[in-house]
Amino acid sequence: MQGIPLLTPQGLARSMCDDLDLAPPFSARLFADAVERRYDLRIAMEPWPSGEYTTGWCNARDSAYTIYYYAGGSVVQRERIQFHELCHILMGHLSGRQPPVVMRGESGSDDREKTVEQVAQALVAYSMLGDSPAERRTRESVPLSAYGQFIDSLLDR
Numbered sequence: 001m002q003g004i005p006l007l008t009p010q011g012l013a014r015s016m017c018d019d020l021d022l023a024p025p026f027s028a029r030l031f032a033d034a035v036e037r038r039y040d041l042r043i044a045m046e047p048w049p050s051g052e053y054t055t056g057w058c059n060a061r062d063s064a065y066t067i068y069y070y071a072g073g074s075v076v077q078r079e080r081i082q083f084h085e086l087c088h089i090l091m092g093h094l095s096g097r098q099p100p101v102v103m104r105g106e107s108g109s110d111d112r113e114k115t116v117e118q119v120a121q122a123l124v125a126y127s128m129l130g131d132s133p134a135e136r137r138t139r140e141s142v143p144l145s146a147y148g149q150f151i152d153s154l155l156d157r
Contacts (some may be wrong), residue, residue, distance in 0.1 A: 002022035005129075007114075013132075016090060024130040028082035031127065035090060043089070045082055047071035056081040060094045076124065083121035083127070091116060 017023070022032035032043040042064040048056070056069035067085040071078060088094055093112060101146065 009118035009122040011127070012119050013126050016119075016123070017126065026127050028086060028127075029082050031123070035086065039152065041065060041089070043067065043086070055087050057093060058085040058088055060089075061087055065089055067154065079127070080120055080124050083123040084116055087116045087119045087123070091119070107108055 020031070020038055022034045024029060026034075031046065035041060036043055040063065044065070045067045046069075048068045052071045054073065054077075056067060059066045059068070067082060069078060069081040069085070069136065091112075093116070108138075
Protein backbone atom coordinates (compact mmCIF):
# COMPACT_ATOMS: atom_id res chain seq x y z
CA MET A 1 0.00 0.00 0.00
CA GLN A 2 2.54 2.54 -1.12
CA GLY A 3 1.59 6.20 -1.11
CA ILE A 4 -1.73 6.05 0.78
CA PRO A 5 -1.41 6.99 4.47
CA LEU A 6 -3.12 4.34 6.62
CA LEU A 7 -4.85 6.94 8.81
CA THR A 8 -6.96 8.31 5.97
CA PRO A 9 -10.34 6.89 4.94
CA GLN A 10 -8.71 5.69 1.71
CA GLY A 11 -5.89 4.07 3.68
CA LEU A 12 -8.31 2.28 6.01
CA ALA A 13 -10.41 1.10 3.07
CA ARG A 14 -7.35 -0.20 1.25
CA SER A 15 -6.03 -1.85 4.42
CA MET A 16 -9.37 -3.64 4.91
CA CYS A 17 -9.27 -4.92 1.33
CA ASP A 18 -5.65 -6.04 1.66
CA ASP A 19 -6.53 -7.87 4.88
CA LEU A 20 -9.44 -9.57 3.11
CA ASP A 21 -7.27 -10.36 0.07
CA LEU A 22 -9.79 -8.52 -2.10
CA ALA A 23 -8.90 -6.61 -5.27
CA PRO A 24 -11.21 -4.44 -7.38
CA PRO A 25 -13.62 -4.64 -8.95
CA PHE A 26 -15.91 -6.01 -6.22
CA SER A 27 -19.38 -5.37 -4.86
CA ALA A 28 -20.51 -4.91 -1.26
CA ARG A 29 -21.80 -8.51 -1.36
CA LEU A 30 -18.37 -9.83 -2.41
CA PHE A 31 -16.81 -7.70 0.33
CA ALA A 32 -19.28 -9.21 2.83
CA ASP A 33 -18.42 -12.70 1.59
CA ALA A 34 -14.72 -11.99 2.22
CA VAL A 35 -15.53 -10.68 5.73
CA GLU A 36 -17.55 -13.85 6.42
CA ARG A 37 -14.64 -16.08 5.38
CA ARG A 38 -11.98 -14.07 7.23
CA TYR A 39 -13.85 -13.64 10.52
CA ASP A 40 -16.18 -16.66 10.51
CA LEU A 41 -19.35 -14.54 10.49
CA ARG A 42 -22.67 -14.72 8.70
CA ILE A 43 -23.86 -11.56 6.97
CA ALA A 44 -27.24 -11.29 5.28
CA MET A 45 -28.22 -8.20 3.30
CA GLU A 46 -31.92 -7.45 2.90
CA PRO A 47 -33.85 -4.52 1.42
CA TRP A 48 -35.43 -2.34 4.12
CA PRO A 49 -38.82 -3.96 4.77
CA SER A 50 -40.94 -0.81 4.52
CA GLY A 51 -38.92 1.02 1.85
CA GLU A 52 -39.56 4.34 3.55
CA TYR A 53 -36.03 5.19 4.69
CA THR A 54 -33.06 6.11 2.50
CA THR A 55 -30.35 4.71 4.77
CA GLY A 56 -29.59 1.37 6.35
CA TRP A 57 -29.04 -0.34 9.66
CA CYS A 58 -27.50 -3.52 10.99
CA ASN A 59 -28.83 -6.06 13.45
CA ALA A 60 -26.34 -8.28 15.33
CA ARG A 61 -27.04 -11.64 16.97
CA ASP A 62 -24.04 -13.69 18.10
CA SER A 63 -21.88 -14.07 14.98
CA ALA A 64 -24.77 -13.35 12.56
CA TYR A 65 -25.49 -9.92 11.14
CA THR A 66 -28.37 -8.68 9.02
CA ILE A 67 -27.86 -5.48 7.07
CA TYR A 68 -31.04 -3.71 6.01
CA TYR A 69 -30.66 -1.15 3.23
CA TYR A 70 -32.72 1.22 1.11
CA ALA A 71 -33.08 -0.45 -2.27
CA GLY A 72 -35.01 2.31 -4.07
CA GLY A 73 -32.03 4.43 -5.08
CA SER A 74 -29.21 3.95 -7.53
CA VAL A 75 -26.80 1.03 -7.52
CA VAL A 76 -24.10 3.34 -6.15
CA GLN A 77 -26.37 4.48 -3.30
CA ARG A 78 -27.23 0.89 -2.41
CA GLU A 79 -23.55 -0.12 -2.47
CA ARG A 80 -22.59 2.86 -0.28
CA ILE A 81 -25.24 1.99 2.31
CA GLN A 82 -24.13 -1.66 2.39
CA PHE A 83 -20.44 -0.70 2.66
CA HIS A 84 -21.36 1.75 5.45
CA GLU A 85 -23.00 -0.99 7.51
CA LEU A 86 -20.16 -3.42 6.75
CA CYS A 87 -17.71 -0.81 8.06
CA HIS A 88 -19.62 -0.71 11.36
CA ILE A 89 -19.10 -4.47 11.65
CA LEU A 90 -15.40 -4.39 10.69
CA MET A 91 -14.65 -1.37 12.89
CA GLY A 92 -16.17 -3.14 15.91
CA HIS A 93 -19.06 -0.74 16.44
CA LEU A 94 -21.54 -3.52 17.06
CA SER A 95 -21.38 -7.18 17.92
CA GLY A 96 -23.71 -9.92 19.00
CA ARG A 97 -23.08 -9.01 22.62
CA GLN A 98 -24.39 -5.45 22.23
CA PRO A 99 -27.98 -4.29 21.80
CA PRO A 100 -29.22 -5.34 18.35
CA VAL A 101 -29.30 -1.78 16.98
CA VAL A 102 -26.98 1.11 17.80
CA MET A 103 -28.87 4.27 16.95
CA ARG A 104 -27.48 7.59 15.78
CA GLY A 105 -27.46 10.27 18.45
CA GLU A 106 -26.03 8.04 21.16
CA SER A 107 -22.95 9.29 22.99
CA GLY A 108 -20.00 9.43 20.60
CA SER A 109 -21.98 8.07 17.66
CA ASP A 110 -21.86 11.24 15.52
CA ASP A 111 -18.06 11.13 15.15
CA ARG A 112 -18.24 7.38 14.60
CA GLU A 113 -20.88 7.86 11.87
CA LYS A 114 -18.74 10.46 10.10
CA THR A 115 -15.70 8.20 10.17
CA VAL A 116 -17.67 5.18 8.97
CA GLU A 117 -19.23 7.21 6.16
CA GLN A 118 -15.83 8.46 4.97
CA VAL A 119 -14.39 4.92 4.95
CA ALA A 120 -17.53 3.57 3.21
CA GLN A 121 -17.23 6.21 0.49
CA ALA A 122 -13.55 5.31 0.05
CA LEU A 123 -14.52 1.61 -0.20
CA VAL A 124 -17.13 2.35 -2.88
CA ALA A 125 -14.58 4.31 -4.90
CA TYR A 126 -11.87 1.66 -4.47
CA SER A 127 -14.27 -1.21 -5.21
CA MET A 128 -15.31 0.34 -8.51
CA LEU A 129 -12.24 2.28 -9.62
CA GLY A 130 -9.29 0.65 -7.89
CA ASP A 131 -6.18 2.62 -7.00
CA SER A 132 -5.57 6.25 -7.84
CA PRO A 133 -3.59 6.86 -11.05
CA ALA A 134 -0.38 7.29 -9.03
CA GLU A 135 -0.96 3.97 -7.24
CA ARG A 136 -1.90 2.20 -10.48
CA ARG A 137 1.50 2.90 -11.98
CA THR A 138 3.05 0.66 -9.32
CA ARG A 139 0.56 -2.23 -9.65
CA GLU A 140 -0.67 -4.61 -12.32
CA SER A 141 -3.69 -3.45 -14.30
CA VAL A 142 -7.07 -5.14 -13.90
CA PRO A 143 -8.43 -6.23 -17.31
CA LEU A 144 -11.21 -3.98 -18.58
CA SER A 145 -13.45 -7.03 -19.06
CA ALA A 146 -13.48 -7.53 -15.27
CA TYR A 147 -15.29 -4.22 -14.83
CA GLY A 148 -17.99 -5.17 -17.33
CA GLN A 149 -18.61 -8.43 -15.48
CA PHE A 150 -18.66 -6.52 -12.18
CA ILE A 151 -21.23 -4.00 -13.43
CA ASP A 152 -23.37 -6.81 -14.85
CA SER A 153 -23.31 -8.54 -11.46
CA LEU A 154 -24.48 -5.34 -9.73
CA LEU A 155 -27.32 -4.93 -12.18
CA ASP A 156 -28.22 -8.63 -11.93
CA ARG A 157 -27.73 -9.19 -15.66
